[in-house]
Amino acid sequence: MQNNNRNNRQNQNKNGRDPRNDPDFAGDQQKQGRRAGNNPRENREQPPASDRLSVAELDSREVDALNELAKELGVSGYLRMRKPDLITRLLKAQTERDGHTFGDGVLEIIEDGFGFLRGQRLLPGSDDIYVSQSQIRRFGLRTGDRVSGQVRPPKDNEKFFSLLRVEAVNGIDPEIARRRPTFDTLTPIFPLEQIQLETQGNILSTRLLDLVAPIGRGQRGLIVSPPKAGKTLLLKAIANGVTSNNPDMHLMVCLIGERPEEVTDMRRTVEGEVISSTFDEPVEDHTKVAEMALERAKRLVESGRDVTILLDSITRLARAYNLAVPPSGRTLSGGIDPVALYPPKRFFGAARNIEGGGSLTIISTCLVDTGSRQDDVIYEEFKGTGNMEVHLDRKLAERRIYPAIDIQRSSTRREELLLNDYTLRQVWTMRRMVSMLGGSEGTELLLTRLAKTQKNEEFLETLTRDV
Secondary structure: OOOOOHHHOOOOOOOOOOOOHHHHHHHHHHHHHHOOOOOOOHHHHOHHHHHOOOOHHHHHOOOOHHHHHHHHHHOOOHHOHHHHHHHHHHHHHHHHHOOOOEEEEEEOOOOOOOOOEEEOOOOOOOOOEEEEEHHHHHOOOOOOOOOEEEEEOOOOOOOOOOEEEEEOOOOOHHHHHHHOOOOOHHHHEEEOOEEOOOOOOOOOHHHHHHHHOOOOHHHHHHHHEEEOOOOOHHHHHHHHHHHHHOOOOOEEEEEEEEEEEHHHHHHHHOOEEEEEEEEOOHHHHHHHHHHHHHHHHHHHOOOOOOEEEEEEEEHHHHHHHHHOOOOOOOOOOOOHHHHHHHHHEEEEEEOEOOOOOOOOEEEEEEEEOOOHHHHHHHHHHHOOOEEEEEEOHHHHHHHHOOOOOOOOOOOOHHHHHHOOHHHHHHHHHHHHHEEEEEHHHHHHHHHHHHHHOOOHHHHHHHHHOOO
């Protein structure tokens, strides 16, 4: 259940305090929690229907069998759904068939121990679903879990729907989810498997990235860009490359401080989870969205999933934290509080490949040459923290040469773990050719030759013939 109205705006008290930090509000919410979910009668699980299938039984079936079941239950558009989404829709259809209400959302646990299922934007809203403290303890739920199940409408003096029965946690059986490890205990290793981005022959940006700065599962990458150099278009191309070639990967696009029209365009063109907070919204929303998105990704990685987060941008996120955190009394050049840099670093540093399965890939844009000393300080703080960097060239963009990638400055650490020996030798040959011709001229010539071929394999073979 999703709505963009926020409780912190609707329930502001006379002093203008944030209700989430208001002790009186927290007390009211705790009383509301006792009324809505801590009643043993309401927490008692409902007996399942005889023909009702659990999430474990649905997950064990083949996609064809799930499609047949979806057809019987009247689920629309089931042929275009991925298996996890199809299972969620089947659970919803079964619940509604039995005359009950189905709800789902991303869990946020409040300091008092109970929680709420948030909607698509991951911010507080009037249609959030209350989750009792006993349910959270029983199933080992954590902030960021996507919880699905049967809900009931609010009773007298209650404000929110309440979760009665947990059907699935992150698309898997709740009993399995409670046995998962915690993110901080997982062992990080170097990326070992490349995320193929190449799609169509005429989309040169992803083809060039696969050669000069390959992205692996668990990569931590920066796209360093001046204004109007095509970073948003490049990010969109990466998103489409991830979803087209890696259907098993969960994609999240996190837009912080972006223009509203850019958010709409991203939602319409990218098949992934788009989470946003536009520039005209409070900085508290910027930081909250980023933190919830990161927790959501961590919960999926704990279950062994491969997740990719595309963040636009780390610069605006750091600016938001600079305004949101309490001042420490120390100031860096450009007016940056050192304390404000820790949360964005924690976000960016969460990217890793996990030994034994699962990975979190984070590709973030970083602004430079904006005329702001603050942006330069933020870039200097994050420079070297990633293991992949792509630099966009303003001169190429001014000449309308896209993608405006500076090949000489763009690279991936330990690329030999991602590329085979033949491709690696050819890429080194290509780099030497670009270096001999010069930066802009070499890139322009390379893009011209790349456009004459349909696949990167064909392009690399032409390099061999010419040499």
